[in-house]
Amino acid sequence: xxxxxxxxxxxxxxxxxxxxxxxxxxxxxxxxxxxxxxxxxxxxxxxxxxxxxxxxxxxxxxxxxxxxxxxxxxxxxxxxxxxxxxxxxxxxxxxxxxxxxxxxxxxxxxxxxxxxxxxxxxxxxxxxxxxxxxxxxxxxxxxxxxxxxxxxxxxxxxxxxxxxxxxxxxxxxxxxxxxxxxxxxxxxxxxxxxxxxxxxxxxxxxxxxxxxxxxxxxxxxxxxxxxxxxxxxxxxxxxxxxxxxxxxxxxxxxxxxxxxxxxxxxxxxxxxxxxxxxxxxxxxxxxxxxxxxxxxxxxxxxxxxxxxxxxxxxxxxxxxxxxxxxxxxxxxxxxxxxxxxxxxxxxxxxxxxxxxxxxxxxxxxxxxxxxxxxxxxxxxxxxxxxxxxxxxxxxxxxxxxxxxxxxxxxxxxxxxxxxxxxxxxxxxxxxxxxxxxxxxxxxxxxxxxxxxxxxxxxxxxxxxx
Numbered sequence: 001x002x003x004x005x006x007x008x009x010x011x012x013x014x015x016x017x018x019x020x021x022x023x024x025x026x027x028x029x030x031x032x033x034x035x036x037x038x039x040x041x042x043x044x045x046x047x048x049x050x051x052x053x054x055x056x057x058x059x060x061x062x063x064x065x066x067x068x069x070x071x072x073x074x075x076x077x078x079x080x081x082x083x084x085x086x087x088x089x090x091x092x093x094x095x096x097x098x099x100x101x102x103x104x105x106x107x108x109x110x111x112x113x114x115x116x117x118x119x120x121x122x123x124x125x126x127x128x129x130x131x132x133x134x135x136x137x138x139x140x141x142x143x144x145x146x147x148x149x150x151x152x153x154x155x156x157x158x159x160x161x162x163x164x165x166x167x168x169x170x171x172x173x174x175x176x177x178x179x180x181x182x183x184x185x186x187x188x189x190x191x192x193x194x195x196x197x198x199x200x201x202x203x204x205x206x207x208x209x210x211x212x213x214x215x216x217x218x219x220x221x222x223x224x225x226x227x228x229x230x231x232x233x234x235x236x237x238x239x240x241x242x243x244x245x246x247x248x249x250x251x252x253x254x255x256x257x258x259x260x261x262x263x264x265x266x267x268x269x270x271x272x273x274x275x276x277x278x279x280x281x282x283x284x285x286x287x288x289x290x291x292x293x294x295x296x297x298x299x300x301x302x303x304x305x306x307x308x309x310x311x312x313x314x315x316x317x318x319x320x321x322x323x324x325x326x327x328x329x330x331x332x333x334x335x336x337x338x339x340x341x342x343x344x345x346x347x348x349x350x351x352x353x354x355x356x357x358x359x360x361x362x363x364x365x366x367x368x369x370x371x372x373x374x375x376x377x378x379x380x381x382x383x384x385x386x387x388x389x390x391x392x393x394x395x396x397x398x399x400x401x402x403x404x405x406x407x408x409x410x411x412x413x414x415x416x417x418x419x420x421x422x423x424x425x426x427x428x429x430x431x432x433x434x435x436x437x438x439x440x441x442x443x444x445x446x447x448x449x450x451x452x453x454x455x456x457x458x459x460x461x462x463x464x465x
Contacts, residue, residue, distance in 0.1 A: 001346070005074055010343040017076075020342025021350020024078050028333040028351075029217045030376045032058055032358055033368040035081045038090055038151075039102075039326060047093045048102045049324075053253045055362050057081075057324035060252075063355035065316040065328055070348030073308045076338055077286065078351045079316050082329035083144075083380055085278065087151040088415050089326035103258035106321045110257060112275040113318025119279075120314045124446075126307045128279065131444035136422050138387040139402035143409035143418045145384025150410045152377030155370060156197035157187040193371050196227050200375025208379070213340075216376050223372040232369045239363075247359040253324030272457060274327065282313050282329050294343075397439050401426035420454040427451040 007013055036054040041047045062080035069075055089105050119125040153159035164182045169175045177183060187194045204219030212218060227233040262271075286306050295302040313330055320328030337347050388406075393399040405422030409415050427447050433439030 005070075005344040005346045007344060007346070012341060012343045012346075014346065016341040017344055017346035018350050020076065020337040020340040020347040022354065023213050023340040024076075024331075024334055024337030024342070024347065024351045025354040026213055026217055027215075027337075028078060028080060028331050029354075029358070030220055030373070031062065031080045031083070031331075032355075032361075033220060034083070034373040034376055035086055035325065037368075037370055037373045038086045039081075041090060041094065047090050049253070050251060052248070052362060053251050053324055056247055056249065056252050056359065057320070059355050059359045061316070061320040061323050061325055061328045063352045063358075065312065065319060065352075066348050066355065067352035068315070069309065069312045070345030070352065072345075073305065073312055074345035075290075075305060075309045076342040076344060076347035077309060077330050077334045078337070078348055079313065079328050079330055080355070081320060081325045082278070082327050082331075083148050083377070085274075085327040085329065085415075086325075087148060087377075089274075091151075091413065101258060101261060102253075103256050104262040105326070106253070106324065107257035107259050107262045108271045108274050109327050110318050110321035111271050112278060112327070113314060113316075113321060115271070115275055116278070116314035116317055117311070120307070120310045123307075125279070125310055125314075126303065127444075127446050131446040131450075132423075133398060133426065133441070135391045135398035135402045136405060136426060138390040139405035139422055140419055141384050141387040142391075143406040144415060145381040145387075146406065146410040147413075147415055147418075148377050148384070149381030150413070152197075152374040152381070155377070156374035157191055157194045158197055158374075160185045160187045192230055192232055193369075196223060196230055196232050196369065196371035197374050197378075199223060199226055200372050201378055204375060204379045216379060219379070220368060220372045220376055223375060224368050227369045227371065232371060233367055235367070238367070245360055245363060247362065255322055256324060257321075278317060278327050278329060282310070286310065286313070286330050395439075397429045397433050397441050398426070400429060420457070423447060424451045424454050 001014060002008060005017070007017065032055065035058045036051045039047060039049045039054045040051040041049075058081055062078070065079040066077075069077055069079060089109070093100055093102055093105060116125065150159070154161065161183060162185055163169060163175070163177055165175075165177055166181070189195065189198075200219060200223035203222050204216055207215035207219050224233055228235065286309050290302050290306050295305055309330070313328075316328040320326070337351065391398065391402045393402075401422045404425055405418045407418070408421050409418035412418075427443055428451075430439070430441040430443045433441060434443070
């Protein structure tokens, strides 16, 4: 084992790696409860996806792909269905009024995974490591964090959306409201669902302040226990035939792709959006984790290792769609395991095995109320917000595009909008600043290509929704 994972060479040992792997699992195990809730629209089935099917897909995809990362790359990074990406997936389906199904969504994610494989093999994806300015990388992380937060606030009822308009508002249409018309409100604090969400946020926050490993997971579990006494937890799931202790793999949505429907729904815009979001989300996580582990001290070796990790990540995107879940990606929570001393793939293998063992815990995961997972979403937003301190807001060339990247994600309820505006505005401001001699910011040729493609996307495909 020492020879395979090069433990001594990386200054580690078996015990440290296993403890690091368990730590990573504890910090990201909340995805086992959150992802099924998000993709099944909190068990309502509004998206057409079955809670149990998504749970099985989440555990299997996270387990298998994380083990692959450990065995083939020797990299202490875990993978699972990405937060923000899953919310976007569900939002696209719910906002389409039935025109876009989850089968089309899975097909789009599968194709985007194939695109990633091609981009990784041809080294184009690795170019993003040097093409995109660090400020935009950090802004993307912050923006996704705010997007996740607003999803949690909305799903919990802590934030409600309503309109007091002077004119009639047609159903199922995007409507422009006047400046004095109200859209966002505070939810009712008398609602037990809202109350339980607030309790969940406080519990997770306290555990984090006390530096408890797995604070999010333990916070979710404690919130669930309190929810039982508040009548907000359905104990029937422990004996419900839908959720069994022995995983019923026949319920999985294996290979449920609708390529024909996707083509009719507008294949280019859908795939481009999923590809853009994943493209800019993943490499920031991989680079951030590699930096934390010290791999980037040798830049050549570090980039080589990250490049290999990108290949596993690319395969994971299509692999996750194949078993029935939204985009599988590298998790920033892997940094917790690295902080615990994880330096090799044994950390990832340990985390992956824990996810596979979790297949036998579906009834417990089904107990977790939407309030608990909403609280987790809000707190994950806090973690992702930490990257804002890395942005130089005194330099307007990077401050303005970074700000637009951050605010347009939650306020237009679309991650790709933030990424797109950030890239285009940065290219324009950097070019103007460089030509005028007022600033000196390098604009990589790939950024020019991305900016042109983004502008063409909005010109010919549109932006509403």
